[in-house]
Amino acid sequence: MIRLYGFWRSLAAYRVRVALHIKGLTFEEETIDLGADAQLASAFRTVNPQAAIPALIIDGAPPLTQSVAIIEYLDEIHADPPLMPRSSVGRARVRSLALMFAADGHPLITPRVTRYLAQAFGADEASRDLWSRHWLRQSLEQAQIRLAGDAATGAFCHGGALTLADICLASQVLGARGFGVELADLPEVRRISDACFDLNAFRLAHPLTVRDAAR
């Protein structure tokens, strides 16, 4: 039995949902309502002391945390279809692209951060949204330059097969769309993320498919 602790709006939970669907794994999702600070409740802190989602429990084993670590784990134990290239050089490139989103881009716009902006600098909702748009746009601009300038880019971020990098790119594009970030001038970003969104796994993982999603 696989249980995902997630939230419909969480881009990191989305990444794990996509990977689970790609691997054809059946799972239950338990909502940790970030809007109501459920991640800070003691019930969830026993699952993840970091008080962050996603967390994934497989057959009662200790919870796995951090979306990229979870996806690498799923890829190691369910090799087909692979989400990482075979060569070490390829894996390094895929991990670097993935972390450009999952480490440098996404954490900056999470609720813990935007809430702290309000608390520390009195940032109102409009300026918090500007903040989020700034970092979403920056990471996707950088992605455009990296992807367009590299012969290793193919139908997807790394050659012709879907990898961890594409999952992270798609999550960032999803966030950018949610904040109305302009993507028209980022053709590689749009081309590759559109190729992802056409896949069934990405459709099945979409935030609005999640039970308890606000509509």
Added chain:
Amino acid sequence: MIRLYGFWRSLAAYRVRVALHIKGLTFEEETIDLGADAQLASAFRTVNPQAAIPALIIDGAPPLTQSVAIIEYLDEIHADPPLMPRSSVGRARVRSLALMFAADGHPLITPRVTRYLAQAFGADEASRDLWSRHWLRQSLEQAQIRLAGDAATGAFCHGGALTLADICLASQVLGARGFGVELADLPEVRRISDACFDLNAFRLAHPLTVRDAAR
């Protein structure tokens, strides 16, 4: 020939320096002065279009970027001593701990972010330092709880052998010390980071060993 593009004060460059020393690899370090925005110069953007350090070039191959991706690569091609556990469960735990620092904790305090705080919210130096202390402290508090509450913790973050997780923990502690963050009540964090700092590789990688370090 191995060339690291780094900066003495960069915690991410420090992580790569530590790994290079652990693997016994000789390298040259080229200073990309973040204080003078050298990472934004076109000369460096040809190395890393993301305009971020570290970047690592090995024998003229395409640059490797993102500290965690670089360290995983070094570990794959130079297996001894290993920086990752053998089991997939162990690797998932090590990657999760590493990303708690390298993804959730560290990016928030990088110059691009603190500079934007000044620009967007008029944050002065004192409030930018408070910001950095807040996130450094938060990630180390979370680490304390995770490490203290888990039987998989040993002399180091994961059992008795040094891993990627320890390198990331040590970098965060180094940052916390630089900002005067209180660590007295985080005994696991102090115990394990002290064990790291006792090792020769961490001594050799220390920011103040880097040419061009401000003293």
